[in-house]
Amino acid sequence: MLHASDIKKLAADAGFDLCGLTPCRPLAQNEAWFRAWLAEGRHASLGYLERNTDKRFDPQRLVAGARTAVVCAAAYKNPASEGYPDSHRAKVASYACTTDYHTTIREMLAGMLAALQREHPGLEGRAFVDTAPLAEKQLAVEAGLGWIGRQSLLVTPRFGTYVLLGELLLGDEADAYDVPFAGSRCGRCRNCIESCPTGAIVAPRVIDAGRCIACHTIEKEPAAEVDLDGWIFGCDRCQSCCPHNQKAPMQTNPAFAPAFDPLTMTPGQWLAMRQEEFRTRFGATPLTRSGLERLQENIRRNNPEEPYSR
Structure with a gap:
């Protein structure tokens, strides 16, 4: 046992x-x-x-x-978990940092x-x-x-x-098991539902993946287009607004320390990047799931009027 x-x-x-x-x-x-x-x-x-x-x-x-x-x-x-300024147009979900x-x-x-x-x-x-x-x-x-x-x-x-x-x-039993967590501590808070830029949380605990920015920036894209709201990989919007997250401590395990700071990177820097630099800087991060070309396409979708997007 x-x-x-x-x-x-x-x-x-x-x-x-x-x-x-x-x-x-x-x-x-x-x-x-x-x-x-x-x-x-x-x-x-x-x-x-x-x-x-x-x-x-x-x-x-x-x-x-x-x-x-x-x-x-x-x-x-990490610092990116706390959200981005509205003006930032190259947002990366904090887990991918x-x-x-x-x-x-x-x-x-x-x-x-x-x-x-x-x-x-x-x-x-x-x-x-x-x-x-x-x-x-x-x-x-x-x-x-x-x-x-x-x-x-x-x-x-x-x-x-x-x-x-x-x-x-x-494949064996334990001498003790934990008690399932009972109930919810969300109370009346609806921050996550109201903050989602695309309305992807269509009801409590019901996500429409066709509207979800994370799916649109990472997965095979659904047929419908959505406004990416400045995100180029994933989306933390329904998390950074959560009161439980706002009071949560920063991570302390070096294994999960940020490898880069997306707040310091501009759309122009991402668009000017070449594959060799991308592999060197981000090859160990989840960003490789999308790859540089997909990230740059997301940049262009977020910034269609800027000269560096053309």
Whole structure:
């Protein structure tokens, strides 16, 4: 049997700010909501979300024999998380200002899993970092880390929404599990809904991906055009306005320290950049997901009247 206290110590030693445990079980209500969301076409061009829905909401279908889900969170708030001046037309989501979290968190989880397997020979387990069909936000709620806010993101009491998640699915039971987080602490606040520039939050916890600036700047673009509101990669608008985020502390883990400051970069600097410079300066960040040409196209969409956009 696994010991919850040992797992949480491993998580803290690895650099995670939060860790919770929940038994692996089907999340039937969440699956029903998700299927209804898909049926309404709210996923727009994100066709991959239509696949493996049964696995997404049942960890035991994703990993045979999984008994325990360990949900870990790393805080990443940095100066860009606090928002940009309205005049800034080259905005980058704050999570993308650091080394790609997929790489960082995968290494942190791998170290935890290796330590557990040394202590428990024969233990089966897999690590996940936002790349497999796994309802990680709801698992985080089940593991007691926080609640789902009106912008559909996990909100934690201490770090707000500025957390990055990673999970271990383990093939043994733990001696203790965390109590699921009950209720919401959003109160009457609707800042996230009212602040979204494109109205992508069509109802509490319902996102229309076809209107979402983050999808338009990163993913395969939906058919409809939207005003990018100065964003060239991702969008933090529904986060920077959240009271829980405004009081959240800045991150302290060097692994999540900013690799660059987007507030100091002008549209002209981005447009003048060449591939070699981009690879050197940003090759380890999430910006490579879009690539320089896509970023520059987003710059032009944001600044159509400026001479450097032509």
